[in-house]
Amino acid sequence: LCSSDASSACQILPLYEVVQKIIFCATMSSVFSQSMATTENLERHNIFDDKFPMLIGGMPDWLFPNARRAREALLDGLRQPEHKCGQSTFLKARQDAFQEEGMPESDGYRFNLSIVWG
Helix, strand or coil, X not given: CCHHHCCCCCCCCCHHHHHHHHHHHHHHHHHHCHHHCCHHHHHHHHHHHHHHHHXXXXXXXXXXXXXXXXXXXXXXXXXXXXXXXXXXXXXXXXXHHHHHCCCCHHXXXXXXXXXXXX
């Protein structure tokens, strides 16, 4: 389903898992880069996504260290050279616009990652 799953044998998964993987991989590949569409990043996404309602509701992120680490790992993926090489034109244009406005690169990545939960 994600590119890293191609070598494994056929698996029977619950429908929700199949749909979630397809949507996640399609979103990450088209909005960010193919390098972001991995099973590990889906797991990180799910860890953060589970706590997202509480975080957006104002609870401090230090209460959810696993969610914080998962989000930071996703951000680290955006900073990797392989991501920058395969970066979508959409994301590159957004990063360029943010930098033209004086936004630090790290803030741009955080803002771009929020698209997934937007």
